[in-house]
Amino acid sequence: MEPSSSAATAAAATSSREKRKHCVPTAHETAKRLKTEQESEGVEEGPHTPRLPRISVLLNHLQHPITLNELTELLHYAALGKTGGIKQPSWCRLHHQRKVKGVNVVIVQGLTQSHFYKHYLTMRHLRTNYSSRVTFTPSSDNVASRIFGSEVPKSDDPSHSQIHNDSGLHTALLTHPVITKFGTQRRGLTAYVLTQEEMIKRHFPVKGMPGFEEFVCTDSVDCVTDSSPLYGLDCEMCLTEKGYELTRVSLVDSDGNCVLDDLVKPQNRIFNYLTKFSGITAAMLRPITTTLRDIQEKLKVVLPRDAVLVGHSLDSDLMALKLIHQHVIDTSLLYRKEFGQKFKLKVLAETVLKRQIQTEEKQGHCSIEDAVAALELAQYFIKTGPHQVVENHLEELWGYRIEEEFTDCASAPTPSHRFADILQTLGQSVAFLGKRSDVALDLSNQQWHSSDKEVLASFRRRPKCPFLSVLQFSSFSDHLKDCVPRQELQYKKVCANLRDLCVVFAGPFPVGFSEREVKRLFRCCGPVRKIKMLITTVRVHAEVEFELLEGAVLALKTLNGFHLQGQSIKVQRPVYESTLDLDLTLDALMGDTLNTSHLYAVKLKPIRETFSHFGTVERIILPAKPGKHARHAFIKFESSEGKWAALSSSEDLWKDDYIICPSLTPSHLRSWVAGTTTQSTVDAEREDEERTHMHTTCQEQEVELKMRKLDRRLRKLFRSLPDYTLSVVVLLGHTSAQGHFPGLCFMEVKKGEKSDPAVQKKGRH
CATH class of the missing domain: 3.30.420.10 (Ribonuclease H-like superfamily/Ribonuclease H)
Known part of the structure; x- marks a missing residue:
């Protein structure tokens, strides 16, 4: 495989702008046709696939941050479902909700999305055991209090009213076989x-x-x-x-x-x-x-x-x-x-x-x-409707009658629409464990602890998991408060480290080679975010920053050694402290749950159905603003076999002007660097100097240790949850006058762990 063939293709693409413009709609039509499953209920299960509860984010919401309101929308549906008159969330799908046995939310204060990817290798549990991941918009509200105190929307259907009214459904009917199966409201x-x-x-x-x-x-x-x-x-x-x-x-x-x-x-x-x-x-x-x-x-x-x-x-x-x-x-x-x-x-x-x-x-x-x-x-x-059918024929068919719980209608309590109150009305337990704070929940349902370790231990000692539990981990937030003067600088350094992953140095270029010409050459590997020319007294080099990590990987693969006007250019990674373990990070990202069956492809002509020869293509995802010259896309196969079959045929695809590599960018990220840009920036020269020469400080080692402990605690907590519990972990993010640092939300319905001997032996204790 000669790099020159790629360059020749790049040159040909530059001179055929009109042809590309004519072909662009075809690529969008292809993507639109192939994404239908994600915009409805997800991929259909085969006849032999057990219908277990699972969660997935809709394709058109993958790269949109969710808000606290949208998170509570999911929690309401997970706990109450359609039988409680709650609609599917607008941004995700919780499949087979009726089989969900409980809801557990862990709120991690002080951590951002950037922290997770900076310490990606350390956070092994979070990156391997959660199949859905989406950016979270930081909130100034007390998140735990908002979850418990959030108002459950009323249903227009009067048969749903029992979840809002203590006297709407007699407790004797809660275990009736018809009510247990079909709920209470009238449906189609x-x-x-x-x-x-x-x-x-x-x-x-x-x-x-x-x-x-x-x-x-x-x-x-x-x-x-x-x-x-x-x-x-x-x-x-x-x-x-x-x-x-x-x-x-x-x-x-x-x-x-x-x-x-x-x-x-x-x-x-x-x-x-x-x-x-x-x-x-x-x-x-x-x-x-x-x-x-x-x-x-x-x-x-x-x-x-x-x-x-x-x-x-x-x-x-x-x-x-x-x-x-x-x-x-x-x-x-x-x-x-x-x-x-x-x-x-x-x-x-x-x-x-x-x-x-x-x-x-x-x-x-x-x-x-x-x-x-x-x-x-x-x-x-x-x-x-099932509720009325049971009431109409309870004695005739099922052989018993019930007495009214309230003989005086005027004495019935005012119905509450708060999430926690409705769950307790339906006989479901709720609990909060964390530091003492103003949480909208009865004190009898709260346990206050001074450390994350105590929160976890207290939760695991419970003989039975509450149906809805919210745990608050605050140790990382406490650590950041102890170093307020350096807090913003730490955030910026985390963001800068992520930017380093997408950067390559290239050169030397011919004298007079412009920034525009460098961008034209490198965008054949993916969208380029920024070019910085590095002109010495003798030669010209460039720092190329890609939007996506895949762009940097393909640039190293295809343009290193490329002959340009009679001289060979070298493409290499910058040697920063943040890139020393880059090979391990790339391996981990390739195995990320979100990337298992995804492939990244670039073609100078619109993406066609070429890849369907390697396996069933579930969808093609085009970035929101595709490059004007290079057509790049993420291709999701139905299974990982299709992805590896395509990779094994990369030489043949090269001949047809395709450049491919395994996906490295999780689907919720628009770009590795766009989300890390802050409103106030540090001088670039000083930032480079600090990043190149500063050794890992004791404070950074302490952060790494805390991240490792956090991941270990989250793993222990996840293992202690009952099967078919919806587990949600929220890194809250951070907003201040200096910038906006989004958080990250992880979601997974826990499956059975019978195959894990260690879990079987240890159990909940």
Whole structure:
């Protein structure tokens, strides 16, 4: 691979501006088409993937700092969910929120985003165990107090009012099987459509699962809406030499009109017509020629693509039909009993619909009648809402009654909308552990400690984790207060160290070589932020500062040794104290959770679908302000295999003018250096002098030690959390008259740690 070929490409790009302008929209269209998953619910899980709770940041919010209000928006949804009338956060997605078992927030005072990346190698737990990371806007408010005292938004739906009203839901109903499963508010039909995981658990036929290879799939859309049509379905079976087989199928539309009612001739010899239940006799089936295959084809034609099938114990009907339909509602699972027991359709119809079906005077069941009953039971449940259904039929169906908790309505307390109050009303525990401060929480729920060590020890000694816990670590903030005169200088040095990562020195250049010409040459490796010409008495050099760390890496890879007007230029890293461990930092960044399947690519023509040959490309992320000449992008593969396949073919990609390297910039950063610029700057000459010659001071060693202790404590805390707890760590950042230093928010839903012997042995203690 010759560097000169890259330079030749760069030169060609410089002379073809009009052509590039014409091609730019294509790249944006490609990116737009490939990013759809992140802007909705995220990547879909396969049929064998367990539906565990997880969190992801929406693509269009990745590089936007979140505020304290947006953080509380997430906490409200994580704790209360849609059953509490809370909508998904506007900036992220918490998938399968119902399975979240608790919420833990750690507030780290005094630390900024820049501190984390300055001590990146030290913060091993934070950089490896949290899959979501986003910049946090510093707040002047007491963050812990704001979390507990934040107002939970009211829902327009009156059925949500119980989370705001102490008397809205009787405590006896909190553990009712219907309320536990579906919550209390009235929602659309999609809330009751079985998930794929539930269908597998309930033995419904599911595409891709073993045993259903010969089943026929309906032409169903991927997602249904609350306005999708409901169709009631019921089948009758007989017993043959091969088991139960279909003898009759009935389908009714959402108005109860029959759209299909056919008898079916079983393929195998019949042992028992089950006439008592099915109503089918030998005489009825004798002239029938309709086969199961015929019925399957009819159903595929009759059912709209967005149809939702409704039935009672619908899994048996679909098994008899040998049919796979993606969207179903099972009334036997709506009107739930304890311990997985089910009501009979006859009982539900009599109690809820006030209608007699399957009566003894009739010979067998009428499948049309049963299909209509199941349909109307589902429609009633959706229209009425689970809370009201339970109250309306509590004694008739579930066999007990409750007394009103407040006999005098005037004595009922004024409802509170505060987050902590609502959780405690619902029987959930809340707690604050940290230094004594003005936290909007009852004193009985607070524990004050003088050190981070005591906060952690106290939390881990608890026999049971609170549902919502907020821990405040203050040792780093205390350390910074002890050195106020040097605090701003320390912040600036941290920022300057990050800038060093993106800098290369290059030269010598020909006499008269201008800053503009240097920028034109180096921007083929990525967006250039700043050029500083270094002119000695004999030769010309330049300091090139890239927006992204990848630009500096590619410049070293492709332009070092490049021949320019008959002489070779050298590209090298500056040797600063901050860059001594750069190789370790680069290795760690390549393995960062946020970079696992990401690739950074530069092409002088617009990015096309070249990379799809190496694996499924999930999305292409173009920077907000792409360079005018070089087209650069982050390419996210569905898995890391695609990334490494592309890297192994870098020589072939080079021939097609692509320059690639593993991603090093976490997705929440617009640039490594833009976020580190402060309003007041230190004189550049003096800053360079100080950075080049100053050895690590005792104070810096102390900071490094504190960062190491902090990471170790956060790891111990994370391991002590129950599985499926949403863990949030917030580095608060810092704002002063001297500058704005953003913080950083880490988020992860803790998965099981059964595979970790050390954790199993130690447990919570």
